[in-house]
Amino acid sequence: MTTTTTALLEVEHVTHIYGQGDTAHRAISDLNFSLGERELGSIVGPSGAGKTTLLRILSGLMKPTEGTVRIGGADVDGVPEGMAMVFQDYGRSLLPWLTVERNVAFPLKGVVKERTERDRLVAESLEAVGLATASTRHPWQLSGGMQQRVAIARALASRPRLLLMDEPFASLDAQTRAGLEDLVLRIREQFGITVLVVTHDIDEAVYLADRVLVLSKSPAHLLDDVRVTLPEPRDQISSREHDDFIHVRSQVAHLIRGENGGA
Numbered sequence: 001m002t003t004t005t006t007a008l009l010e011v012e013h014v015t016h017i018y019g020q021g022d023t024a025h026r027a028i029s030d031l032n033f034s035l036g037e038r039e040l041g042s043i044v045g046p047s048g049a050g051k052t053t054l055l056r057i058l059s060g061l062m063k064p065t066e067g068t069v070r071i072g073g074a075d076v077d078g079v080p081e082g083m084a085m086v087f088q089d090y091g092r093s094l095l096p097w098l099t100v101e102r103n104v105a106f107p108l109k110g111v112v113k114e115r116t117e118r119d120r121l122v123a124e125s126l127e128a129v130g131l132a133t134a135s136t137r138h139p140w141q142l143s144g145g146m147q148q149r150v151a152i153a154r155a156l157a158s159r160p161r162l163l164l165m166d167e168p169f170a171s172l173d174a175q176t177r178a179g180l181e182d183l184v185l186r187i188r189e190q191f192g193i194t195v196l197v198v199t200h201d202i203d204e205a206v207y208l209a210d211r212v213l214v215l216s217k218s219p220a221h222l223l224d225d226v227r228v229t230l231p232e233p234r235d236q237i238s239s240r241e242h243d244d245f246i247h248v249r250s251q252v253a254h255l256i257r258g259e260n261g262g263a
């Protein structure tokens, strides 16, 4: 896909220290990167690198000790407008007593006043994730993959400019996961959004991304920013067999193994 150079997400000199004094722990140290509009970045790094800390900061839940985060040119100070997040634990992020369409409509309550407009946003979001016919069912009547599609539809309902995804497919089987990876690629195109995916899976990081951002071990800084150039549209079989895929996967795996002390 073609990317523009306009930065949608800017992370500048971000440092985060938990606690104070003797118990202070530096989780992130002078982290810098940006993502352009419609770009898809994936973040990988060794266990405990600081990925969750970074997502908490990007989503406005926590203020970094130092540095700035900007979305669409505006400093993040509290939960930012134009940002939505999808978590690994779809079972806990959906409300079991509400139907699928009501779950998707939930973040629009009090934000989009007009009922017809809310209904349109919900219907379009469910259509985009392939669940138009499941709108009156409840989350517990759906498979794990379908529940995660509902969570994605809910994130899309507010038409975010930036979608953050925290290990979104880690609890799903390989085939369901592949279908959802392709869904992410499609919605990025359809809605023109910028996506940042945190994953432990190097293959997934490379398959999805325009750029793989490799974090160092804690305290996290950017070890490398690896561009992925694969023929588009991507395909679960041919993209993963492509020489560039194999090359980038190996480069990223070596970087992470180096951070884990070669283990």
Ligand SMILES: Nc1ncnc2c1ncn2[C@@H]1O[C@H](COP(=O)(O)OP(=O)(O)OP(=O)(O)O)[C@@H](O)[C@H]1O
Residues within 6 Å of the ligand: 018, 019, 025, 026, 027, 045, 046, 047, 048, 049, 050, 051, 052, 053, 054, 218
């Ligand atoms: N509330 C906290 N207080 C003190 N230290 C913390 C706190 N939360 C995280 N840490 C520490 O900060 C570092 C980064 O943690 P974080 O959870 O962000 O890493 P991660 O990359 O998400 O980990 P994982 O790969 O296991 O998901 C770790 O060393 C962790 O022990």
